[in-house]
Amino acid sequence: MTAAESNGNFPGKGAGAPVGVAILGKGTVGTGVLQLLSEFSYNLEQRIGGPIEVRGVAVSNVDKHKDAPEVQGLYLTGDATELIERDDVDVVVEVIGGIDYPRELVLKALRSGKSVVTANKALVAAHGSELADAANEAGVDLYYEAAVAAAIPVVGMLRRSLAGDQVQRISGIVNGTTNFILDAMATTGASYEEALAEATRLGYAEADPTADVEGHDAASKAAILASMGFHTRVTFDDVHCEGITQITADDIAAAKRANQTIKLLAICERLLDENGNTRAVNARVHPTLVPNDHPLATVDKSYNAIFVEAEAAGRLMFYGNGAGGAPTASAVLGDLVGAARNKVHGGRAPAENLYADYPVVGFEEVETRYHINMTVNDRVGVLADLARQFADSDVSLSAVRQEESGDEAHLIVVTHAAQERNLQEIVERLKGHEDVRSVNSVIRLGA
Amino acid sequence: MTAAESNGNFPGKGAGAPVGVAILGKGTVGTGVLQLLSEFSYNLEQRIGGPIEVRGVAVSNVDKHKDAPEVQGLYLTGDATELIERDDVDVVVEVIGGIDYPRELVLKALRSGKSVVTANKALVAAHGSELADAANEAGVDLYYEAAVAAAIPVVGMLRRSLAGDQVQRISGIVNGTTNFILDAMATTGASYEEALAEATRLGYAEADPTADVEGHDAASKAAILASMGFHTRVTFDDVHCEGITQITADDIAAAKRANQTIKLLAICERLLDENGNTRAVNARVHPTLVPNDHPLATVDKSYNAIFVEAEAAGRLMFYGNGAGGAPTASAVLGDLVGAARNKVHGGRAPAENLYADYPVVGFEEVETRYHINMTVNDRVGVLADLARQFADSDVSLSAVRQEESGDEAHLIVVTHAAQERNLQEIVERLKGHEDVRSVNSVIRLGA
Structure with a gap:
């Protein structure tokens, strides 16, 4: 628990106060966000308790974007850092993509006391702890609904x-x-x-x-x-x-x-x-x-x-819809309403909370089930022999189906749950087995 | 915007502070809530930032419930009002059911500055505005996720x-x-x-x-x-x-x-x-x-x-699952974590917000589509005559299917979208028509 978190007090600016927003990036999602901000401005103000005011849009190439209808009347800049650090920016929306550059910008924003809304799954999956720590230190919000399955609010x-x-x-x-x-x-x-x-x-x-x-x-x-x-x-x-x-x-x-x-x-x-x-x-x-x-x-x-x-x-x-400009922009705006509301009325969204801290184990320790399709020699005893290979690897079988064609046979084997390590091992052994002409496919079972 | 809302400041008690909870009702849902509070107490404390402390459980008949395992060690009372008004109660959970009595208790809780979590759909659907106003006046939270479809977080x-x-x-x-x-x-x-x-x-x-x-x-x-x-x-x-x-x-x-x-x-x-x-x-x-x-x-x-x-x-x-003790209790606990977190860390959940205030029109003004199944006399010209009835009511047809059996016919008519008022009218006219022996079913189409 950080200093900012421990005082239990995140005061707001008060009802009616405007919320300054910086938009970083103007690809499909950024464009969708700007369009919705314009279309829904009245609704958003009612839901937040104060108006959203877009302080600027940062893009890598100002000339390329300056004639776009969504940015008319807005401050368009190539200098994201300057925009983020403006005193009248309360919330930063990051929709650039990539990892290293947005990481730097998001950290700068959080450390400057700005709440951040990002749609960047790669950034959150790679550097989630660093971002969450920075948000906790500063007592601001870090939202990323749009990073997973767009507008599906998982x-x-x-x-x-x-x-x-x-x-x-x-x-x-x-x-x-x-x-x-x-x-x-x-x-x-x-x-x-x-x-x-x-x-x-x-x-x-x-x-x-x-x-x-x-x-x-x-x-x-x-x-x-x-x-x-x-x-x-x-x-x-x-x-x-x-x-x-x-x-x-x-x-x-x-x-x-x-x-x-x-x-x-x-x-x-x-x-x-x-x-x-x-x-x-x-x-x-x-x-x-x-x-x-x-x-x-x-x-x-x-x-x-x-x-x-x-x-x-x-x-x-x-x-x-798990992707697309409009569904992703919807998720970003839902987060932006949350972050902006906290800036107006005070409070803080639940932060990432990793208290359980279980060991994260590799795939080989997990139990899975395999569906194996192979072509084998059609000779007496081959099935018994192969079944023994599974038993030797401590893998029990749930179903076996054999289809003959000429001197070869297609064998489909479905296993019971077993350690992934053992299943991988048995597949390697099957591939090297003299009666196995080919292992055609290995697919795991079970949703 | 009320006085409490307008200052934009809802301070919390500070991290680590306990959150006192009163549970009103101990039916299936209340029992589920008590069981989960006990089973998940460590998890809940980590997620909230302070421990949940159950101050008491109010039931109509103390004798009936006093031996139940979930209430051992807890204060069990028949006086819900006294429990609600205790200074060390921060959040009130209402899982009684009914309308008038829980309405009285929930209003008392909100007006005493307690946040409220309720699973009571009938109460919210009948008196939602009165409850929301009381919550806004007091600057506290009113949560009711469990009132609609239990743990489905709609x-x-x-x-x-x-x-x-x-x-x-x-x-x-x-x-x-x-x-x-x-x-x-x-x-x-x-x-x-x-x-x-x-x-x-x-x-x-x-x-x-x-x-x-x-x-x-x-x-x-x-x-x-x-x-x-x-x-x-x-x-x-x-x-x-x-x-x-x-x-x-x-x-x-x-x-x-x-x-x-x-x-x-x-x-x-x-x-x-x-x-x-x-x-x-x-x-x-x-x-x-x-x-x-x-x-x-x-x-x-x-x-x-x-x-x-x-x-x-x-x-x-x-x-x-849209019902049942455990799924409903899950939704109540999700809300309780939110309300308790705000009591610890400050802030307030988004309140009900009825700014749009559209007219609410009756069903007769809505456009629907009908699927009508009727039995008619099997005589030449009956179909043309009935079709004219629809046209006279300004209802156009999407599909007509006729099945003959002896001197009668089954007629299935699917309409295009039309005003519900006109559709109801045509059904009445069909029922009174000399060639319609019976209108067997009328079902609307379209999810």
Whole structure:
């Protein structure tokens, strides 16, 4: 508890006082924020208790933006630092993107006593503790609802609504690009490459789709969700991350036959000891077979959804647009109303609170289930032999299905829950086995 | 803006200070609250910044409750007023139910400077303005997340997350009992009476199910949702309300054939003028045909879900348990953490804000669509004659389907959107028409 926090007193400027806002960045989200600020100015003033006054917009290239309709009548500057440090700026909105430069600006803002609203998942996932410490030291607010799933209010839900409960598990579709691709593959039978091309053509995937398709974007969000849900710092580097680039049309078709759907999930979970107490937490991102009757299976197109299991509340799901200029701007404005309201009426939003501080364990310690599809020699005894390999790795089987074709056979094996370490080991052993011609796919089960 | 609000300063007691809590009522929810307070005391203290100390539990019959495990070591009293007015009580939790008596107690608490957390939808829907005024006068918090859909955080979402957006429409399944009954009818083909009996047997319906099956419970929630979403006071009496008691197995089967599902929806919507500006708002509860590919159609059993359309955020849905002791207690505790945190660290939650103050219009002015099933004489020209009746009432038809059987025919008519007043009028005219043997069902369309 810092000095600023401990006096229990965060006085406001008083009702009717204007709230000065600096906007850093004018990409899609920044433009959306400026448009909504203009369109909703009367509503925002009523909800805040004082008017929002935009003190300026910082961009890297003033000439490029100076004719844009959203900035007419506003101070446009290339000097973000000068704007942040102005005495009449109360709240700084960071919608630049990237990590190092926005980190520097956000820290400067917090240390100057400005509250900050950011939509920057990569920044929060990489440097959340440093930012939270700076906000606590200064007794100001740090909001980042827009960093996870845009206008789906999962950050507010974890921070406030479930503050009296215990979050057990979070599993979510938190990347619209990959969900669009997987849904297109399932709907049309397209290959990964074809579906990616379609996503790019329609604007759902960026020119360089790496951050989305390799799961990095989802991993940042998993780190933020786990940190809030478990009151324990989980950073981007803690999150095991597998993307969707290896998923084939055959995998999708096989999943469909088994009444399952492949989704890229961010999964945050507690690991329990024998008494049922939390001994550690884990966060990860990987393609997952979800049963078709699970609410996450029906989340189509580029929609996002986050499924939360809490001890008392039970199962909750939140669904909506997880990206895009307008939905992200909506989340930024919701945060801005909160930060501005505190500047007017006093008080402070609940800060990040990492009191639980559980160990964060690597993926190999987590229990998962595997769905393995391989091609094997069709000879007497091969099944018995392979089954013994699983037993030797301490992995028990839930289902085995064999389909013959000529002198080879397709073998599909579904395991019971076992340590990821052992499952990875068995896959390596299968790959080296003389009767295994190829391991065609390995996908984990369970939302 | 009141005196307390205008000074922009709501100082806290300081970090580490205990927060005294009075619990009024010890039914299912009160018991759940006491259990969670005990189980989560360490977590709650960390999240609030000071410990919760339960000063007492007020019940109508002390003898009945004094041996319950949750109240051991606690002060149990029959005198709620005395408990509320104790100097060391900071927050009052009202989980009694009913209207008049809790109204009196909640007003007393607010006027004594205590923040209040209530789960009482009927109280908030009937007397919301009076309670909000008392909270504003005293500069304290009034929270009621648990009043709508238990732990589904729709109140927080409307109050905070969408504070920078404009809510266009809310449609929700907000009553678990009726959703269970309708889902059972759809799944098993049971009659309404059979499904109600099953719901009662399993504990999903109360001995007197009137408040649920007649839609009164949902209407209270619709009033609260509309008030928050549109920043306009909508009370229980403003909400047009039809229950599910007239829904037959035939209606359910017909809906299924048309790829629709019948749900009891609470619908809150804006009525726009020719320039697209809001001229009024309306809230209502009635059975509704929902297309099977709409997210609300798949909400089964006793689950609740609230679908919100906002201008910038787009379509959002929130799904979960909408009732029950533990989920409701979770919502109460989330609110309690918020209220207690403000008592420790200062500040005040956003209060109800009815600045928009739109006219609230009656159902007859709203545009709806009807699905009408009737039995008519099978004679030449009857269809043309009936179609003219619709045209005379200024109602245009979207689809007509006729099935003959002997000398009578079943006619199913689906209208385009038309004023509810005109639709009601045409139904009356059809009932009196010489060629209409019976109007078998009238169900509105559209989630």
